[in-house]
Amino acid sequence: MKDAVRIQREDFSQDEEVGALRTGSKRMGGIATFTGCARDFSEGREVTQISFDAYGNMALAEMRKLRVEAIAKFELLDARIVHRVGVVGAGEQIVFIAAGAAHRAPALQACHWLIDELKQRVPIWKKEITAQGDEWVTPHP
Amino acid sequence: MKDAVRIQREDFSQDEEVGALRTGSKRMGGIATFTGCARDFSEGREVTQISFDAYGNMALAEMRKLRVEAIAKFELLDARIVHRVGVVGAGEQIVFIAAGAAHRAPALQACHWLIDELKQRVPIWKKEITAQGDEWVTPHP
Amino acid sequence: MIKVLFFGPVAERVGASEVQVPFRTGILLQEVRAQLQESHPAAFEIVCFTAVNGEHALDMSLPLADHSEVVFMSKFSGG
């Protein structure tokens, strides 16, 4: 089975990730997921691709910490985090978060917390590639 | 492509549902999903299966209304709702909700709202099948 | 005829998923309910919602048309 926390160039499958999440426990009543996708439009410009750069070791370590923190904070039965790097086309998947708990509220809350924290804490940078040129994205706090 | 709102006996695929959701728009930056599963344990008893009864026509109509309401309320680009009926084994999937929006917060909020409202408003009933006998579930408000 | 449907725990307590109530001009929803409640008191203990032709009915003084579909439902537990 693939690691619960990964940084990879290739796309991922929700079925595979949710399947892996569910193998951990039959007491999982609720599974929440979040998938971030590359939008084809950003601040008035048409985006054809997004390119990602990551401080790989630290990014993976931070994602692993996030998973452990979320499991403790929301009493999850399991959680998974996958982030792609390299070049991703418009409309393609970028990031995947899954949280499984006995009940729905903690699963949904954990999923929201994880994607918010990931954006704050994981050293990954995106560059939008447009017909008018490339631009590194400046996050809006 | 399958309907965005369905009641069915057979299992569903997250990949297929999220794929169908994403065909609608490349401006979808965030997709949140919720999957409800049959837990093998409930109020101290081991549950082997869950059996569902539904007022099919009204349940489908209510689920369609929920989808339309959620799309308007959270400015979603699309949403899907699938609920299984018949007999579902412990650990199997029961219900699936997906919400896609330009940004992550409305997608996640809509997903939470949809599953909460579905439980309140859709005429479906579950019976837990245990070694000690069967019991219709009484919802805790 | 008025078709009355039961589902889940209500159907179990009634011992049937469908009964027919004879139609007469001006028959009210509350009369159908009262008649069935008398013969199936345990079932109606858990009835919380009523639907007429697939729509929630809150007003029990609603007059019913012939061939109406009436459903007496307990609290939902789907999802």
Place this chain on the structure above:
Amino acid sequence: MIKVLFFGPVAERVGASEVQVPFRTGILLQEVRAQLQESHPAAFEIVCFTAVNGEHALDMSLPLADHSEVVFMSKFSGG
């Protein structure tokens, strides 16, 4: 030697993803930073975070060991 890494927009402004800074006993993180900032002021305008050996470093007076890995990073924009 101290290995200094740059990623994303900082790497673009520096024009490199890695530079080496000679190690001397007692060298502080802030000295490495000051030296690089002088040669790459535009890059350091957007630096918000510093990591030493894969951990966030908040104290710029941290003395560095030989072969340390230092990273000056702009705000993250993953996800």
